[in-house]
Amino acid sequence: MESALLNLDLPSSLVMKAEKEIQEIAARRDRDVQAFKDMIQKEESLDACLDDRFLIRFLRARKYNHDRALRMLKTYYAMKAAYPTLFTQLQPSLLTSVWSQNIYHGLTDQDDEGRSVSILQLGLWDPSVSSVEEMFRAVLACLEYASMDPSIQVCGVVGIFDCKGLAFHHAKHFTPSLAQKGASVLKDCFPIRFKGIHVLNEPLIVDMLFSMLKPFLSTKILTRFHFHGENLESLHQHVPKRILPCLYGGEKPTLDGSYHLQKLMDFEQWLKDLDNYGYQSKVPAKKVLNSGKGNIFTRYFFS
Template identity: 40%
Template sequence: MHYLKRRRSPQRNVVTWFQRTNQTAPSLLPEVPQGSHHRSHPMDPLASPAHGWFPAPPPPIYCCTLTPALVAKAREELQEKPEWRLRDVQALRDMILKEQPNLRTRLDDAFLLRFLRARKFDYDRALELLLNYHAGRKAWPEVFQDLKPSTVKHVLDLGFLSVLPHPDPSGRYILCLQPGKWKPNDYPFVDNVRALYLTLEKLIQPEDTQVNGIVILADYTGVGMSQASNPGPFLAKKVVSILQDGFPIRIKAVNIINEPRIFKGIFAIIKPFLKEKMAERYVLHGSDVRSLHRNIPPTVLPGQYGGSAAHLDMSAWSRMLLDCEEEFIVEFCQPDPLEGVVLPEDMLLEGEAGGGPEEDPFRAVRSQLYYCY
């Protein structure tokens, strides 16, 4: 049975990836006692700036922060049993040490729990997701090299993305995207992806998000041919692959509002890369805010979407990320985690055929976009 398959006998022989690779940990990281199965989180949450509306990072040593209601939800939806939680984490940790001994990855409980929850505590699928998580960085260096908030401040200041300050009644934070604010002549599309990834990294820290997932609200006001055709199918496939198969977050719904006629062409580019379950979670509302309110209640939406919440301060999320600059430096500005690691041939984004920065983004989609436009 699958339930029995995932409960492998854990072993208690664990060291950090710094110790396994005989490297000296960067000075920003705290020391970890030899043989300890806990690796501290890179940042001390008490040292992080306080933002009252968004939870702080998890504590260095794991301590469950879920409410009783969320513990019950995790048990029902994610097959997470509190009494076995740390045993499951240890089992995944042992798999990593045994099957990928050269992988440089965090091994602390809080980090590994993200991957277990995203794959409903299936050890094998959680390990595959973790490898995809790191493989995505290797396959797309222009996104992940020197990835920190200060390098995408122009995207954050523009208001391309933000996070609504209040979650919906299901406890899901709402990631708000406004692609019409981006103009291809201003900066490369890949900068938007960098800002999006940093946002997801911050959103996934709280255990509430790991259990509840997130909702995306994409406002396509102002999107025209230049924005629609610029990424091209190759980049679209990379973005979708990372979100679906390379990041430990549950995207529960994607609400599209104010989409122009050209969106049919945009979605035609994206849909072939979406899994059926994810494609079904796309909801197109047009300009009908009443339709939007059936999916996201007006109490959490700002006035521009017919809601009763306060006006959306687009700079709030920018400040949140910029205040966490050091945290992201520790997380991303380190040696290649996959150096010396042999990945399966079918690993995410490895050996992608065709395409590249020099490919014509209009090829294969130009006629369809113009038809819709």
């Protein structure tokens, strides 16, 4: 893996927060990571990346519960093996058709809880320019980049989905199978803490899309969805105006995704290297994805 990645250490201001919220004990961290490695190396058919900076994401996402962290890691790799068109080839250079539409924006400042905030202007997506699979991969690439920041590993992320302009020619690309995979990213296969999901300017068609997604989500994740319509004051109760662009009633200039995109481009090789690891066939991956899941999961997962 790329050697220039961020290290494991937290800013001093977050050490106590990490201990309280995710049960990270700084003096025990190295032993916890090694114990996690030992568990992973006992997994047959799984060739996982063992870089400490990669693995600690899973421990922090699962509050140092090693069994749950292992389950997430196995699901992370199983998704890659089962659905490579969605979960592999995340290099920014392969997704230029998405970036050119200026859909994704990572805000430069954190909210009052230290969380990273991103905005997706879904109505700007042109399906004739980039496929829904490319859109999915672009979001994953951004999440992979964000999840390597130790501060984000502790504080989590907030997403704002601006649905202005979203219409049937967009919605027809969102299938139940895709909805399930998106839900899996939110709840059990990606090592990042989703702390809030805010939906703005939603047309009626969003109700249909959300009803497709809802059965796959946990009660905990559902409580983190907020639908604001055109009410920016409602959004400001959750996301401070000081970090928002003026388009959303904030104090920052107009959205500009170029800075974030350049940071992402700097991770090109690391994102490419991610595909060097994982399950070597779909057989063990399917066993992981089928284990402990109900019919509603398996009905759509392999469709």
